[in-house]
Amino acid sequence: DILVGADGIWSAVRHQMFDLPMDEVGQLHASKHARYSGYTCFTGTCKHTPADIKEVAYKVFLGQEQYFGCTDTGHGWQHWWAFLPDPPGSASADQEPMLGRLRKEFSEWSPEIHDLFDATNPDVVKRRDLFDRLPLWKGWTDGAVALMGDAAHPTMPNLGQGGAMAIEDAYILGQELELANIQNSNEIQKILKSYERRRFVRASVAQFLSRNGSDLLVDWDKMRKNPIVGPIAMKSINLFQPITMDYLYSADF
Ligand SMILES: Cc1cc2nc3c(=O)[nH]c(=O)nc-3n(C[C@H](O)[C@H](O)[C@H](O)COP(=O)(O)OP(=O)(O)OC[C@H]3O[C@@H](n4cnc5c(N)ncnc54)[C@H](O)[C@@H]3O)c2cc1C
Structure with missing residues (x-):
């Protein structure tokens, strides 16, 4: 059997998976975990x-x-x-x-x-x-347990990508399971790892860019008016924005 923790940013499954104190699940303990x-x-x-x-x-x-x-x-x-x-x-x-x-x-x-x-x-x-949280470098899976959506990669809403990434996760995990020929528990681990490999980079990019978008709302003027950082940042945004937007807003399947 497989357990998929799709229980949101305050995921109890994530807490248990990483051996974090179970009485620290939820927004009250946010300063430690988000x-x-x-x-x-x-x-x-x-x-x-x-x-x-x-x-x-x-x-x-x-x-x-x-x-x-x-x-x-x-x-x-x-x-x-x-x-x-x-x-x-x-x-x-x-x-x-x-x-x-x-x-x-x-x-x-x-x-x-x-x-x-x-x-x-x-x-x-x-x-x-x-x-939000930083990407989960320890991974999203452990044995027959996998995280999905905000439980794996809570994302600032600024680019409208958190829900989209959760849907893509579900689609890709579904694909992996459909293609699998599960004979034993090792097989399950491989499937979940493959799901994680296919999703980790893209979801992390969405997390990073969304956090950036959120932080820039606060620091935009500071950044733009800085004589050194400003021109470089504006040039990079103009250059890379079409590529990153195309990457983010094209579905992963
Ligand atoms: C203001 C705002 C605007 C947003 N706009 C967009 C947007 O335009 N586009 C976009 O793609 N995304 C957007 N998002 C992000 C999106 O809402 C989330 O990324 C998405 O809801 C994550 O889905 P999820 O199923 O992983 O988690 P959730 O939607 O958090 O669902 C988790 C579910 O698990 C349940 N649960 C939790 N713990 C337990 C438990 N112990 N037992 C049983 N059930 C449990 C919860 O009740 C909840 O129903 C926005 C977010 C915010 C805050």
């Missing part, structure tokens, strides 16, 4: 049709240490997300209703953002602190 991005994310959905829906389906509004994005999800619905630089775990101390706070934080921003807030039912607004 890295806080510096941002908390509010999300909501609402029935709303922006005037320019035929021209633009996805928008990002960038500001100083906060940003907002929204996308058409079909049938007249929009999904939106707002990033604010709160310390981790501050949700419980925040007494203010979430939409009220967002209206204040984005008070001088585009009216389009406020149209979305106005159209949103306060009960559907969610908030979560954004964490």
Whole structure:
């Protein structure tokens, strides 16, 4: 038999696999087992049709240490997300209703953002602190156990790749299992290792670039204005961005 730990960033399977204390599973112990991005994310959905829906389906509004994005999800619905630089775990101390706070934080921003807030039912607004981890150099598999998705490679949402990588993991593991002729437990280990080999580099690249994207949101101006780093970084971004985007946004099968 095979156990696949697809139990998200606070994976209990991952903890057990690496012999970490089982009473340290979860966000309360995040400082030991994950890295806080510096941002908390509010999300909501609402029935709303922006005037320019035929021209633009996805928008990002960038500001100083906060940003907002929204996308058409079909049938007249929009999904939106707002990033604010709160310390981790501050949700419980925040007494203010979430939409009220967002209206204040984005008070001088585009009216389009406020149209979305106005159209949103306060009960559907969610908030979560954004964490990721470094690639798991020790590997994603141990014997007949394998990690998948955020359990193996929690990824910042900035490039929209965490879920995509989880789906690719599942597809590739499915392929490996379908092709296999399992006669004994050694065979299972080989299959899981092959799955890991096929997925590790690509998922790690997505993790790295997504973290970079998240960090640059904070340090973009600092980087751009640095007389030495700025020009080199801007040249590299212009040169390599089309290649990396093509790599990331083409499916691994
Ligand atoms: C704000 C935001 C925006 C994002 N946008 C995108 C995007 O545009 N595109 C994209 O591809 N990705 C995006 N992502 C990332 C994506 O959401 C995750 O990478 C994806 O959900 C990971 O899927 P998963 O199944 O590995 O983990 P999860 O979605 O975390 O699922 C894990 C499941 O395991 C369950 N579980 C946990 N522990 C146990 C247990 N002990 N027993 C039983 N069940 C358990 C959990 O309840 C959960 O249902 C975004 C993430 C965030 C936070």
